[in-house]
Amino acid sequence: MTVRVQSEDFDVGAESRALQAETVGGIALFVGTVRGLSSDDGVTAMVLEHFPGMTEGELERIEAEARARWPLEDVTIIHRVGRLLPGEQIVLVAAASAHRRAAFDAAQFIMDFLKTDAPFWKAEERGDDRRWVEARDSDSTARGRWSE
Amino acid sequence: MTLTIRYFAWMREHTGTDLETVDLPDGVARVGDLVPHLATISDGHALALQNLQVVRVAVNRAYGDLDTPVAAGDEVAFFPPVTGG
Numbered sequence A: 001m002t003v004r005v006q007s008e009d010f011d012v013g014a015e016s017r018a019l020q021a022e023t024v025g026g027i028a029l030f031v032g033t034v035r036g037l038s039s040d041d042g043v044t045a046m047v048l049e050h051f052p053g054m055t056e057g058e059l060e061r062i063e064a065e066a067r068a069r070w071p072l073e074d075v076t077i078i079h080r081v082g083r084l085l086p087g088e089q090i091v092l093v094a095a096a097s098a099h100r101r102a103a104f105d106a107a108q109f110i111m112d113f114l115k116t117d118a119p120f121w122k123a124e125e126r127g128d129d130r131r132w133v134e135a136r137d138s139d140s141t142a143r144g145r146w147s148e
Numbered sequence B: 001m002t003l004t005i006r007y008f009a010w011m012r013e014h015t016g017t018d019l020e021t022v023d024l025p026d027g028v029a030r031v032g033d034l035v036p037h038l039a040t041i042s043d044g045h046a047l048a049l050q051n052l053q054v055v056r057v058a059v060n061r062a063y064g065d066l067d068t069p070v071a072a073g074d075e076v077a078f079f080p081p082v083t084g085g
Helices: A012-019 A054-069 A100-117 A137-147 B009-015 B031-038 B043-048
Strands: A002-006 A026-033 A045-050 A072-080 A082-084 A089-097 A120-126 A129-132 B002-007 B019-023 B056-059 B062-064 B075-079
Touching (some): A002 A054, A012 A026, A012 A089, A045 A072, A054 A100, B002 B009, B002 B031, B009 B043, B009 B075
Parallel strands (some): A002 A072, B002 B075
Antiparallel strands (some): A026 A089, A045 A082, A120 A129, B002 B019, B056 B062
């Protein structure tokens, strides 16, 4: 199990290889990136803040909940903080299991809970303007479907 | 009773601080009791804490709410809904 909050970038290939093992039949990986110039949106940078200590604790709690639901061999969660540019990687969630369904479902579950529970805050920069991103109802909805 | 208070994101910007130690009178037993005292510290504090509907709370790094009990030495954090990922 790996949980890291860091300013440095991460190497998806290296993180994936680190999860390979004889008992693993599949690794599902999700990589979140900074969305910049989409249609009318001119985000020039994203600044991410976290709550050292609590953030790692919440990620570990989410990871433990995923392990309680699915037979996972290993999990890696890496989230970056600081100032990131469009196209850069923000988050990696990787779940390794004997079978693909558990890996896919666990990776999605972890992302949905990370979005609503892990203390991270994003501010978007558009030129000289800087604004805090507001939480989205759709994220709470995505989290809620796991309790159905 | 002394507590450590932390603020994040726009609450940190409004209050002008990420960490402060506050001395509170007897009778402050829950997070909700704290708020009126914190709001008198500055205009920025009052602004940050004016709409508690949009604020989340953690006591000693675990999620809580306005009814969560507080005791001397606790760390109480106030922050907006999270937006990571």
